[in-house]
Amino acid sequence: MSEPTIFKRIIDGEIPANIVYEDDQCLAFHDVAPQAPVHILVIPKKEIASIEQLTPTDQPLIGHLFSVIQKIARDQGLADDGYRVICNCGAGGGQTVFHLHYHLLGGRTLEWPPG
Numbered sequence: 526m527s528e529p530t531i532f533k534r535i536i537d538g539e540i541p542a543n544i545v546y547e548d549d550q551c552l553a554f555h556d557v558a559p560q561a562p563v564h565i566l567v568i569p570k571k572e573i574a575s576i577e578q579l580t581p582t583d584q585p586l587i588g589h590l591f592s593v594i595q596k597i598a599r600d601q602g603l604a605d606d607g608y609r610v611i612c613n614c615g616a617g618g619g620q621t622v623f624h625l626h627y628h629l630l631g632g633r634t635l636e637w638p639p640g
Contacts, residue, residue, distance in 0.1 A: 531624075532566075532622055533624060535552065535554065536552055542554035545565055545597060545601075546567075546593060546596070552568055553567040553597055556628070560630060561630040561632050561633055561635065562632030563630065563632040565628075566626050567590055567593055567629060568626040572624060573624070574624065574625065575620060575623060575625055576612060577614060578625075594629055601629075601631065601632075606631070608631030609628075609631065610627055610630075611627065611628040611639070612626070612628070613628075
Protein backbone atom coordinates (compact mmCIF):
# COMPACT_ATOMS: atom_id res chain seq x y z
CA MET A 526 0.00 0.00 0.00
CA SER A 527 1.35 3.45 -0.91
CA GLU A 528 1.93 6.23 1.57
CA PRO A 529 -0.90 8.74 1.94
CA THR A 530 -0.38 12.03 0.12
CA ILE A 531 0.18 15.22 2.04
CA PHE A 532 -3.39 16.22 1.11
CA LYS A 533 -4.81 12.99 2.56
CA ARG A 534 -2.84 13.67 5.72
CA ILE A 535 -4.32 17.19 5.87
CA ILE A 536 -7.83 15.75 5.39
CA ASP A 537 -7.16 13.28 8.21
CA GLY A 538 -5.93 16.06 10.51
CA GLU A 539 -2.38 14.70 10.72
CA ILE A 540 -0.90 17.87 9.22
CA PRO A 541 -2.23 21.34 10.10
CA ALA A 542 -3.52 23.65 7.38
CA ASN A 543 -4.99 27.14 7.25
CA ILE A 544 -8.48 25.96 6.28
CA VAL A 545 -10.89 28.41 4.68
CA TYR A 546 -13.70 25.96 3.85
CA GLU A 547 -14.73 22.40 4.68
CA ASP A 548 -17.77 20.24 4.12
CA ASP A 549 -18.41 16.51 3.79
CA GLN A 550 -17.04 16.41 0.22
CA CYS A 551 -14.12 18.81 0.13
CA LEU A 552 -11.56 20.90 1.92
CA ALA A 553 -9.98 24.25 0.98
CA PHE A 554 -6.88 25.76 2.52
CA HIS A 555 -4.17 28.32 1.84
CA ASP A 556 -1.17 27.07 -0.15
CA VAL A 557 2.04 27.04 1.92
CA ALA A 558 4.00 28.47 -1.05
CA PRO A 559 1.59 31.05 -2.49
CA GLN A 560 2.06 32.23 -6.06
CA ALA A 561 -0.37 35.15 -5.67
CA PRO A 562 -1.75 37.21 -2.77
CA VAL A 563 -4.62 34.70 -2.63
CA HIS A 564 -3.62 31.10 -3.36
CA ILE A 565 -6.06 28.52 -2.04
CA LEU A 566 -6.13 24.81 -2.80
CA VAL A 567 -9.50 23.10 -3.13
CA ILE A 568 -9.41 19.31 -2.83
CA PRO A 569 -11.99 16.53 -2.76
CA LYS A 570 -11.97 14.35 0.33
CA LYS A 571 -12.36 11.38 -2.00
CA GLU A 572 -8.93 10.15 -3.04
CA ILE A 573 -8.63 10.73 -6.79
CA ALA A 574 -5.07 10.95 -8.13
CA SER A 575 -5.72 13.32 -11.05
CA ILE A 576 -8.14 14.37 -13.76
CA GLU A 577 -7.23 11.18 -15.61
CA GLN A 578 -8.72 9.05 -12.84
CA LEU A 579 -12.12 10.79 -12.86
CA THR A 580 -15.12 8.69 -13.84
CA PRO A 581 -18.65 9.70 -14.85
CA THR A 582 -19.78 9.03 -11.26
CA ASP A 583 -17.50 11.90 -10.14
CA GLN A 584 -19.44 14.53 -12.11
CA PRO A 585 -21.52 15.71 -9.11
CA LEU A 586 -18.36 16.01 -7.01
CA ILE A 587 -16.57 18.10 -9.63
CA GLY A 588 -19.60 20.36 -9.97
CA HIS A 589 -19.62 20.77 -6.20
CA LEU A 590 -15.91 21.65 -6.17
CA PHE A 591 -16.50 24.43 -8.71
CA SER A 592 -19.42 25.78 -6.68
CA VAL A 593 -17.12 25.88 -3.66
CA ILE A 594 -14.38 27.59 -5.70
CA GLN A 595 -16.88 30.25 -6.76
CA LYS A 596 -18.02 30.78 -3.15
CA ILE A 597 -14.45 31.06 -1.86
CA ALA A 598 -13.49 33.48 -4.66
CA ARG A 599 -16.43 35.69 -3.72
CA ASP A 600 -15.65 35.41 0.02
CA GLN A 601 -12.02 36.38 -0.68
CA GLY A 602 -13.10 39.43 -2.70
CA LEU A 603 -11.81 38.09 -6.02
CA ALA A 604 -15.02 37.97 -8.03
CA ASP A 605 -15.02 41.60 -9.20
CA ASP A 606 -11.43 41.77 -10.47
CA GLY A 607 -11.14 38.15 -11.55
CA TYR A 608 -9.19 35.05 -10.60
CA ARG A 609 -7.66 31.94 -12.08
CA VAL A 610 -8.42 28.27 -11.41
CA ILE A 611 -5.70 25.78 -12.33
CA CYS A 612 -5.63 22.00 -12.22
CA ASN A 613 -2.35 20.36 -13.18
CA CYS A 614 -2.58 16.80 -14.53
CA GLY A 615 0.39 14.44 -14.42
CA ALA A 616 4.05 15.16 -13.83
CA GLY A 617 4.46 16.71 -17.29
CA GLY A 618 1.56 19.04 -16.53
CA GLY A 619 3.19 20.23 -13.33
CA GLN A 620 1.31 18.04 -10.86
CA THR A 621 3.46 17.32 -7.79
CA VAL A 622 0.85 15.98 -5.36
CA PHE A 623 -1.14 13.10 -6.82
CA HIS A 624 -4.45 13.94 -5.19
CA LEU A 625 -6.79 15.94 -7.44
CA HIS A 626 -6.68 19.61 -6.49
CA TYR A 627 -7.54 23.01 -7.88
CA HIS A 628 -5.47 26.15 -7.34
CA LEU A 629 -7.53 29.32 -6.83
CA LEU A 630 -5.28 32.32 -7.53
CA GLY A 631 -6.07 36.00 -7.35
CA GLY A 632 -5.48 39.31 -5.66
CA ARG A 633 -3.26 40.68 -8.43
CA THR A 634 -3.28 40.84 -12.23
CA LEU A 635 -2.26 37.42 -13.50
CA GLU A 636 -0.04 37.15 -16.57
CA TRP A 637 -0.48 34.88 -19.61
CA PRO A 638 0.96 32.49 -20.57
CA PRO A 639 1.37 31.12 -17.04
CA GLY A 640 4.45 28.99 -17.70
